Amino acid sequence: MACFQRVVTSSLLLMITLLLGFSEAKEILIGGKTDAWKIPSSESDSLNNWAESARFRIGDSLVWKYDSQKDSVLQVTREAYLSCNTSNPIEEHKDGNTKVKLDRSGPFYFISGAGGHCVKGQKLIVVVLSQRHRYTGISPAPSPEEFEGPAVAPTSAATSLKGSLVVSLGLMLWGLF
Numbered sequence: 001m002a003c004f005q006r007v008v009t010s011s012l013l014l015m016i017t018l019l020l021g022f023s024e025a026k027e028i029l030i031g032g033k034t035d036a037w038k039i040p041s042s043e044s045d046s047l048n049n050w051a052e053s054a055r056f057r058i059g060d061s062l063v064w065k066y067d068s069q070k071d072s073v074l075q076v077t078r079e080a081y082l083s084c085n086t087s088n089p090i091e092e093h094k095d096g097n098t099k100v101k102l103d104r105s106g107p108f109y110f111i112s113g114a115g116g117h118c119v120k121g122q123k124l125i126v127v128v129l130s131q132r133h134r135y136t137g138i139s140p141a142p143s144p145e146e147f148e149g150p151a152v153a154p155t156s157a158a159t160s161l162k163g164s165l166v167v168s169l170g171l172m173l174w175g176l177f
């Protein structure tokens with residue numbers, strides 16, 4: 001019986017660990033695919049269209065894949081973003097495999113450093129929600145059908161569901177002893 005309890009206990013602990021693991025920071029591939037950092041073919045193909053349906057949280061990292069010979073990623077101010085001014089970026093990345101950690105809430109602005117690409121729409125705004133938004137249902141939410149996608153971070157609903165699962169598992173564990 002003691003042996004059985006130990007097995008149950010360790011399985012529960014494993015499940016709790018796995019559940020908590022899901023709330024860890026994510027690496028989010030820009031556009032959800034490797035060749036997304038390019039001039040969009042249409043408005044609906046734009047990265048901002050993609051970004052609106054994704055969730056970004058503090059601690060997540062954005063990942064860009066592109067040909068370092070032909071393109072780069074510039075993190076810029078809002079003004080430079082709006083005017084596609086590439087001359088004085090906050091950060092310039094041109095290694096072809098760029099990772100930027102989202103270390104605060106608020107907007108992050110990115111434009112392509114390739115000549116003329118920003119003007120043709122190769123640009124991205126990522127808005128990171130503040131911590132407290134994670135647990136309320138209130139956020140500039142996209143419609144549910146837009147929300148499916150491999151690169152999307154968990155919703156606040158998923159977060160609270162996870163929380164209650166952890167609590168009920170904890171109670172089960174408690175009941176065993």
Ligand SMILES: *[C@@H]1O[C@H](CO)[C@@H](O)[C@H](O)[C@H]1NC(C)=O
Pocket residue numbers: 083085086087088
């Ligand atoms: C671009 O930005 C730089 C520095 O931020 C500024 O000196 C320059 O005048 C800007 N160029 C244009 C075309 O706005």
